[in-house]
Every structure is written in structure tokens, then in C-alpha cells.
Amino acid sequence: MSLIKCEMLTKSYGSKLALDRVSIELKAGSPIALVGPNGAGKTTLFSLLCGYLLPSSGSVTIMGEKPGSTKLLGKVASLPQDATLDPNLNLITQFTLFGTLQGLTTKQAKAESLRVLSLVDLAHVVEQKPQSLSHGMSKRASIAQALIGSPQLVLLDEPTAGLDPANAKVIRELVRSLSSDITFVISSHNLDELEKLCDQVLYLDQGKLGQSVSIQENMTDEYLTVSMQECEDEPFVSALESLAGINSVTKKQENEYLIHYSAEEIPDIEVQFFTLLAHKAWKYRALLKGRTLEDKLFS
Numbered sequence: 226m227s228l229i230k231c232e233m234l235t236k237s238y239g240s241k242l243a244l245d246r247v248s249i250e251l252k253a254g255s256p257i258a259l260v261g262p263n264g265a266g267k268t269t270l271f272s273l274l275c276g277y278l279l280p281s282s283g284s285v286t287i288m289g290e291k292p293g294s295t296k297l298l299g300k301v302a303s304l305p306q307d308a309t310l311d312p313n314l315n316l317i318t319q320f321t322l323f324g325t326l327q328g329l330t331t332k333q334a335k336a337e338s339l340r341v342l343s344l345v346d347l348a349h350v351v352e353q354k355p356q357s358l359s360h361g362m363s364k365r366a367s368i369a370q371a372l373i374g375s376p377q378l379v380l381l382d383e384p385t386a387g388l389d390p391a392n393a394k395v396i397r398e399l400v401r402s403l404s405s406d407i408t409f410v411i412s413s414h415n416l417d418e419l420e421k422l423c424d425q426v427l428y429l430d431q432g433k434l435g436q437s438v439s440i441q442e443n444m445t446d447e448y449l450t451v452s453m454q455e456c457e458d459e460p461f462v463s464a465l466e467s468l469a470g471i472n473s474v475t476k477k478q479e480n481e482y483l484i485h486y487s488a489e490e491i492p493d494i495e496v497q498f499f500t501l502l503a504h505k506a507w508k509y510r511a512l513l514k515g516r517t518l519e520d521k522l523f524s
């Protein structure tokens with residue numbers, strides 16, 4: 226059974242069409258990325274998946290059920306973009322309350338609260354109220370809240386927005402470590418992060434679902450993306466293009482090049498590439514199999 230199924234899903238706010246006939250079927254598994262410019266409809270799609278909003282037309286089901294159905298209680302959770310915790314209750318009290326709302330006894334809910342707060346390294350502040358937490362800690366607490374009860378689907382809207390690199394890494398590692406049991410759908414503007422975490426990327430623009438990119442398939446594409454240290458364009462590009470099997474070398478930005486090759490003609494491209502670098506004493510900074518997500522989506 227599909228995890229999420231949308232058929233011609235449409236949402237308008239008055240005359241504003243926010244989501245326009247989105248049809249998609251997603252299976253449980255690796256994290257799925259949702260990307261798109263501001264106002265593309267990502268939050269609207271999340272809200273429909275959570276049952277916070279009703280469609281204007283079309284349909285959506287999660288594990289075969291309508292969003293918001295009691296059958297999905299504890300199975301679907303979300304971290305809204307602007308999630309806030311109750312400022313008046315300490316973490317353990319409000320988390321225990323959320324647990325009991327999911328049907329756990331008070332004792333079970335307290336144990337579950339401690340479990341999820343430990344997952345995000347907040348076990349030492351469970352008696353504190355949200356105001357005393359830093360922005361990073363609050364975000365981690367909100368993510369912990371979404372994990373109460375071991376849901377099967379977790380929707381994270383901008384989970385690392387505004388976080389410093391160390392806190393963002395904690396969140397990424399948490400998602401990675403839990404993704405064998407939970408399917409995460411992550412909306413973010415951070416393409417580098419999504420590339421590291423997700424297998425499938427959905428692109429939404431002006432309410433319409435555009436292309437869906439598979440990161441795994443991307444790796445088998447006949448492209449290499451290379452970042453060089455200080456490098457002169459012309460000699461670098463012409464030296465590479467003179468190798469048999471290289472179709473083109475395109476400069477994408479300062480010191481970054483996209484190499485398109487034929488795997489049949491040059492099966493050992495990496496060996497030839499590094500031999501050339503050694504011969505010319507050129508230094509590289511990074512080599513990526515395939516194209517960057519940014520390049521796939523926007524060129």
C-alpha cells in the first residue's frame with residue numbers, strides 16, 4: 226500500500242490557487258525531499274497531509290486513510306515551520322500530555338517523553354520551560370515532539386532553518402538514524418542538506434508538482450561534478466575535452482565544472498581524470514558522481 230497518495234489534489238485560499246492538481250504516490254522508505262521557491266505550496270501540501278486543511282478538490286490518503294482520521298493517530302506526525310511549545314509548561318509535563326493524547330498512560334507517556342528528548346540530547350533540560358532553551362534546543366525539542374509514539378511518517382517543514390551547523394548536523398544525523406523505521410518527508414531550501422539525506426526529491430513550483438529527481442539514479446548518470454582549487458578555465462576544459470569519451474565540460478560556477486562523458490567509451494573516467502590532474506599538477510577540492518541537485522533542478 227502506498228504511504229501517501231494524492232490525486233489531482235488542489236487547494237485554493239479564496240482566489241489564490243496554492244496547490245494545483247498534484248498527483249503523486251509515495252512509498253515508505255528513505256527520506257523524501259520537498260523543494261520549491263517561496264510560496265510554491267510546500268506548507269499547504271504538508272497541512273493537507275496532516276489534515277489541518279481540507280482539499281478544495283481532489284483527494285489525499287495516508288496509508289489508505291484520510292488525513293486526520295483516528296486510524297492515523299500516532300502514525301503520522303509533523304513539525305510545522307513555525308512550531309512553538311507551550312511557554313507555561315516544562316518540557317516533560319507538556320510532552321507527557323502529548324503522549325497521553327495519543328492514548329498512552331501517564332507512566333508510558335513520561336517514559337516515552339524521556340526517550341524522545343534523549344534522542345535529541347535534551348534529557349538534561351526536561352524540567353525547564355521552553356523560554357529557557359536556545360533556538361537550536363527549541364527546534365530539537367519540537368522535532369522530539371514529532372517523534373512521540375514512534376510514528377511511521379514524519380513531515381518536517383524546514384527542520385534546520387536558522388540552526389547553526391552543529392545543531393543542523395544533530396538533526397540530520399537523527400533523521401538518518403531513524404529512517405529505517407520512519408519515512409521522513411522534509412521541506413527545505415537547503416539543497417546540499419537534502420542531497421545528503423534524501424533519495425527522492427520532489428519539486429513544487431507555483432502549486433504544481435514538477436520533476437521528481439532520484440539521487441540514486443543521479444549517481445549512475447554519465448556526469449561528474451568537480452570543484453577545483455584555483456584553476457584556469459581554458460587549459461583545464463581543453464585538456465579534459467581532449468580525452469576520448471568526454472562529451473563536454475561546462476563551467477557551472479567559479480572553479481566548478483560539469484563533465485559529461487560516455488561510460489562505454491571511458492569506463493575508467495576517475496582514473497583518467499586523476500592521472501590528468503597528477504600530470505598537470507592541478508589540485509581538486511571535491512568530486513561528485515552525477516550532477517548537483519541544484520544543477521538537476523535549475524538548469
Ligand SMILES: Nc1ncnc2c1ncn2[C@@H]1O[C@H](COP(=O)(O)OP(=O)(O)OP(=O)(O)O)[C@@H](O)[C@H]1O
Nearest residue numbers: 238241242243261262263264265266267268269270
Ligand atoms: N491562509 C492563507 N490565505 C491566503 N493565501 C495563503 C494562505 N496560506 C498560504 N497562502 C498562499 O498560498 C501560496 C502557497 O503558500 P505556502 O505557504 O504553501 O508556500 P511555501 O512553499 O510553503 O512557501 P515558503 O517556502 O515561503 O514557506 C502562497 O502564494 C501563499 O501566499
